[in-house]
Amino acid sequence: MAGGVRDEAWHDGVVRRYRDDMMRRVGGRLGGFGADTEDVVQAVFLTAWRRRDHVPDDPLPWLYDVTNKLLANYWRKRRRQRSTLMLLGAETTVDEGGLASWAEAQDLRVALATLARADQQILTLRYDCDLTATDIAATLRCTPEAARKRLERARERLRRAMKRVHGRGDARHAGVAGEPIGGTGVDDAYGL
CATH class of the missing domain: 1.10.1740.10 (RNA polymerase sigma factor, region 2, helix turn helix motif)
Known part of the structure; x- marks a missing residue:
C-alpha cells in the first residue's frame, strides 16, 4: 500500500x-x-x-x-x-445531437481507438479533462514543453486517423455527393 x-x-x-x-x-x-x-x-x-x-x-x-x-x-x-x-x-433514438453528430462522435471514438495509448491519454487529459499543459506535465511527469509537443503530435495523428476513418467510403458517412457529413469532426470535437 x-x-x-x-x-x-x-x-x-x-x-x-x-x-x-x-x-x-x-x-x-x-x-x-x-x-x-x-x-x-x-x-x-x-x-x-x-x-x-x-x-x-x-x-x-x-x-x-x-x-x-x-x-x-x-x-x-x-x-x-x-x-x-x-x-x-x-x-x-439518437441523443439530442442528431445523427450527424452521433456519427461524428462514433468516428472520433474509432479514430482515437487506432492511436497509441500515450496519444489517447494525452488527448483525453487535454480535451476530456480540460487540463492545461502544466497539469498534463505534472500528471505525466514531464516538462510542460514536452507535454505541449506530445499533445501537438497526438493531435496530428488524430487528424490523420479521422481522415482514414472518413476515407473508408462507409455509407454511414456519406452526405451530399458522397462528402462526409460535417467534415472530419476532429476540429469540432477536439477544437483542433
Missing part, C-alpha cells in the same frame, strides 16, 4: 477532491450529466474503495484509467442494448 491509511476518511477525501473532475470527464464522454454519468462516477469511486491498496498516492491518473475502462464497458453495453432492440424491431 502506498503512503497513509486507506480508511473511510481517505476515501471521502478522494471523492471530495476528484468528484468534479470525474463528473466533467464522464459527462463529456456521455454527452450530459444525467443518471448514467452519476452511475459511472459512483462506480469509479467504488472501484477506488475496493482496490484502495492499489491506488497510488497521486490517484488522478489511476482514476482516469478506471474511468476509461468503465466507459468502455458502458458503451459496449449500450451497443448490445441497441442491437437487441433492433433485432426485436423496436425503434432506437
Whole structure:
C-alpha cells in the first residue's frame, strides 16, 4: 500500500477532491450529466474503495484509467442494448445531437481507438479533462514543453486517423455527393 491509511476518511477525501473532475470527464464522454454519468462516477469511486491498496498516492491518473475502462464497458453495453432492440424491431433514438453528430462522435471514438495509448491519454487529459499543459506535465511527469509537443503530435495523428476513418467510403458517412457529413469532426470535437 502506498503512503497513509486507506480508511473511510481517505476515501471521502478522494471523492471530495476528484468528484468534479470525474463528473466533467464522464459527462463529456456521455454527452450530459444525467443518471448514467452519476452511475459511472459512483462506480469509479467504488472501484477506488475496493482496490484502495492499489491506488497510488497521486490517484488522478489511476482514476482516469478506471474511468476509461468503465466507459468502455458502458458503451459496449449500450451497443448490445441497441442491437437487441433492433433485432426485436423496436425503434432506437439518437441523443439530442442528431445523427450527424452521433456519427461524428462514433468516428472520433474509432479514430482515437487506432492511436497509441500515450496519444489517447494525452488527448483525453487535454480535451476530456480540460487540463492545461502544466497539469498534463505534472500528471505525466514531464516538462510542460514536452507535454505541449506530445499533445501537438497526438493531435496530428488524430487528424490523420479521422481522415482514414472518413476515407473508408462507409455509407454511414456519406452526405451530399458522397462528402462526409460535417467534415472530419476532429476540429469540432477536439477544437483542433
